[in-house]
Amino acid sequence: MPRRSDLKSILIIGSGPIVIGQACEFDYSGTQACRVLKEEGYRVILANSNPATIMTDPDFADRTYIEPLTVDVIAAIIAREKPDAVLPTLGGQTALNLAMALHARGLVGVPGTPELIGANAEAIATAEDREKFKIAMIEIGLNVPVSGVARNIEEALV
Template sequence: MPRRTDIHSVLIIGAGPIIIGQACEFDYSGTQACKALKEEGYRVLLVNSNPATIMTDPEFADRTYIEPITPECVEKIIIREQEALKRSRKNAEAKLVLL
């Protein structure tokens, strides 16, 4: 499938608390998703409530949030990232004007 040029960042939601017998499969799947997306050039954002997983290693995501996996927390993260994107675009436009 060709890379989508209209998408720049992808939010991966981790498995959260470890459940004996299931955690490693979800953690492995998540790390593989992060790796594949980064290789394609996407900015990878990760939210996971469990800091003791392989997924939360800094090499897998461009930004990692250790937060409860609730709709409210995920929504706050999305809003924060959208605002950061708007600020970076404004800064880039200001730099172009200065040139």
């Protein structure tokens, strides 16, 4: 991705606490993203509720918030820091859920608010909905397994 001169500051939403042996890839990818974005000259703001992650090391972000990862807390960080963009794709399901909740409140991804980068709300919604995802894959020519949606046991047995 070419450097975007229209963005000056980026809020990265971390994944929060992790289980040993699971989800450490979010900490690693988040750490690398912080490092690269800072090297590219962006002001990096990090929100993560887990102080034990590598990405909360003071060297990786210009401003680090170790706070609960809730919509209200992230909204307050956005109001205070006024980032140009929010990058939720490095924080796993926690960050994606927060991004969608912030979008539903009109706080990100709509004109006059920080842009969602990495994945916009439409892409996240498509990826989260199995039927929409299947249709999107078929539309671009990918083979998908035979599947369907069952809303009850009777539909599943057909």
